[in-house]
Amino acid sequence: MLRRIPRLARVLTLAGAAAVMLATSVGAAAVPANAEGQPVRLRVATYNIHHAAGPDDVLDLADVAGEIRQLRADVIGLQEVDRHWSERSAFVDEAAWLADALDMHVVYGANLDMDPAAPGQERRQYGTAILSRFPIRSWSNTYLPKIDNHEQRGLLVADIKVRGVEMRFANTHLQHDNSPERIMQAEKIVELLGDNPKRTVLTGDLNATADTTEIKTLTSVFTDSWAEVGVGDGYTYSQEDPHARIDFVLSSPDVQPRKTQVLTTADGSDHLPMVADFAVRR
Secondary structure, X not given: OOEEXXXXXXXXXXXXXXXXXXXXXXXOOOOOOOOOOOOEEEEEEEEEOHHHEOOOOOEOHHHHHHHHHHHOOOEEEEEEEEEOOOHHHOOOEHHHHHHHHHOOEEEEEEEXXXXXXXXXXXXXXXXXXXXXXXXXXXXXXXXXXOOOOOOOOEEEEEEEXXXXXXXXXXXXXXXXXXXXXXXXXXXXXXXHHXXXXXXXXXXXXXXXXXXXXXXXXXXXXXXXXXXXXXXXXXXXXXXXXXXXXXXXXXXXXXXXXXXXXXXXXXXXXXXXXXXXXXXXXX
């Protein structure tokens, strides 16, 4: 469902010098509309929110919303998002809640879709979401290949007009424990997005590092923003012991990365969010 969520009355505040430093260092790129003929500046983030439970396994959507706000991103791909799923997330529609708190547009891709916990209640869903500061013109969610009874994964795609430029944003979450399955999923993503994509950004928890076949399948088509302009070690997993870069912001060749980094102070999930600044030709 595509909808615009009314803004909540409550205001989430930023806390800590680290948040201010990140907003200063990366925030400079998120400037108002560009002059005609100048590249469009764009900031994109990816964040596996682990249904808004941090390493302490305590649900805290407000904490996650505050961290997303610190990123100052135009578009954010979220993974592991509950929608009326279970007691673990208080049966909340997390995508709608975050869009409401952040005053953003949202679309949701339900990769697991189950009957309600009780008659008359909402369907129980689990999947991915895209938040956008700009209206979302159209969207789709396509199931990716899976093996046997493994968890269904999907590719959520949204078409968004960013400061006058038509762009395509894709978000995914690949299988966590099977490389051959991830390879099939990566190949399907290239098939869906094209082997010569234009004005496209792909975010996701890809559950693999840059040297693997599945990631190389994607980076043969898309630019790995952190590999190009990354700051720091780029580790996004785990929050408690960052040691691997498995979350990515990728772009088509006509979307040029300018700076990419990880919000190392985040503690709302078992992952850390990554944010990337881009320049897009008009």
